[in-house]
Amino acid sequence: MNPKISFIIPHKGREEMLWQTIESISKQSIDKAQIEVIIVSQNNSLSVPESLSDINCQIELLTSNLTISALRNLGVQWAQGKYLAFLDADVYLSENWASDLIRLLEEYPSRVLVSAMQINSDQAPPLEQIRTCLSNTDIDSNVSFMPGRNLLMRTADFVKTQGFPEHLTTCEDYFFTNELSKIGNIYYSSKAHYVHLGEDKQYLPMFKKEIWRGHSNLLSIQGRTPPLRELPSFFIPIVMLVLVIMAISLFGFGYIKTAGILILLSLIPIAVYSLRLLILCKRKISIKHIFSFYLLYFPARSIGSVQGLIQWFKHKKAMPSA
Numbered sequence: 001m002n003p004k005i006s007f008i009i010p011h012k013g014r015e016e017m018l019w020q021t022i023e024s025i026s027k028q029s030i031d032k033a034q035i036e037v038i039i040v041s042q043n044n045s046l047s048v049p050e051s052l053s054d055i056n057c058q059i060e061l062l063t064s065n066l067t068i069s070a071l072r073n074l075g076v077q078w079a080q081g082k083y084l085a086f087l088d089a090d091v092y093l094s095e096n097w098a099s100d101l102i103r104l105l106e107e108y109p110s111r112v113l114v115s116a117m118q119i120n121s122d123q124a125p126p127l128e129q130i131r132t133c134l135s136n137t138d139i140d141s142n143v144s145f146m147p148g149r150n151l152l153m154r155t156a157d158f159v160k161t162q163g164f165p166e167h168l169t170t171c172e173d174y175f176f177t178n179e180l181s182k183i184g185n186i187y188y189s190s191k192a193h194y195v196h197l198g199e200d201k202q203y204l205p206m207f208k209k210e211i212w213r214g215h216s217n218l219l220s221i222q223g224r225t226p227p228l229r230e231l232p233s234f235f236i237p238i239v240m241l242v243l244v245i246m247a248i249s250l251f252g253f254g255y256i257k258t259a260g261i262l263i264l265l266s267l268i269p270i271a272v273y274s275l276r277l278l279i280l281c282k283r284k285i286s287i288k289h290i291f292s293f294y295l296l297y298f299p300a301r302s303i304g305s306v307q308g309l310i311q312w313f314k315h316k317k318a319m320p321s322a
Contacts, residue, residue, distance in 0.1 A: 003056065004034035005098055006081030006155075009089050010071035012042040012064070017090040017197045019049055024093040024194075026055045035098070038078050039089075040071040069164030069172040076158060084158055086151040090198030093150065097192040101152040104189055112157045112184035113177060115146050116192035121199070126289035127206060128199045133281040142185045148173025150194050157183065170216040207296045214304020215311065232269075233301075240266045241302035270294040 007025055011018050018039070025037055037057040039046065042064045048057050058078060062071065072086055083102060087093075094116070101114045118135040120128055135147065151173075160183055164176045177186055200206035214237070247262035274291045281290075 008075035210300030
């Protein structure tokens with residue numbers, strides 16, 4: 001009997017969170033015979049712990065120069081399930097994840113993708129609470145895109161797409177789900193949940209991660225028309241960077257008052273986004289932590305976007321002309 005659901009997990013590096021992810025799959029309320037797990041790993045070696053040997057788990061070791069999208073697309077080639085579940089290697093699913101999301105997918109034929117909501121881990125620090133709140137801005141509704149930490153769809157719908165965009169190192173999940181939303185509805189549900197084990201918990205590591213995440217920020221617009229609500233995330237970091245550079249230049253020439261005005265203008269998006277999040281989280285997170293988050297988030301995205309563009313131009317210049 002072919003497995004009903006194929007869990008596809010791209011992986012590189014730490015193994016502890018990966019095995020916690022597999023553990024949560026093994027605890028699903030559906031029959032284990034209906035489950036297969038395909039780990040597409042970039043580690044040199046990987047073996048399933050004895051404690052998880054009762055789950056049908058296939059490990060494929062590949063070269064380290066592939067993007068997450070490429071790993072996911074390759075995973076689909078080995079999948080045999082009627083449903084595809086794309087997971088990050090650092091999530092812990094609720095036991096009803098598979099059963100309830102399959103039901104939600106089949107309730108309405110127009111649905112092509114469903115995803116469960118994020119919840120905080122035990123004793124979550126403020127930064128994790130911020131991330132969770134941001135993930136849950138649109139619950140129990142259709143959305144135009146979503147992060148790729150936990151996605152469930154029919155295999156038949158996946159083959160209608162071009163797969164995950166392998167030219168993007170980051171933002172590939174937003175690109176893929178946005179394209180999928182043109183085929184049918186994608187739905188974000190509170191009926192099931194997950195804990196993001198690898199969620200940002202400290203500000204400095206978050207800053208470094210956001211620089212990396214920003215590399216494909218602008219490049220992800222290529223070949224698609226992003227929804228209006230997505231546009232600020234692309235252009236605000238760049239505008240802020242330009243304002244700061246202009247302010248520093250003017251300060252150097254002695255235009256201190258004008259430089260100060262530009263700095264204040266660059267802080268407006270941080271203030272607006274902070275107030276918005278304070279309302280969204282119902283004041284459960286202090287404004288100090290929220291403001292600190294955006295004070296690091298936007299500059300990191302600015303740096304990452306610029307670095308991504310430089311890398312893209314270098315790559316394009318190095319390519320042989322036709």
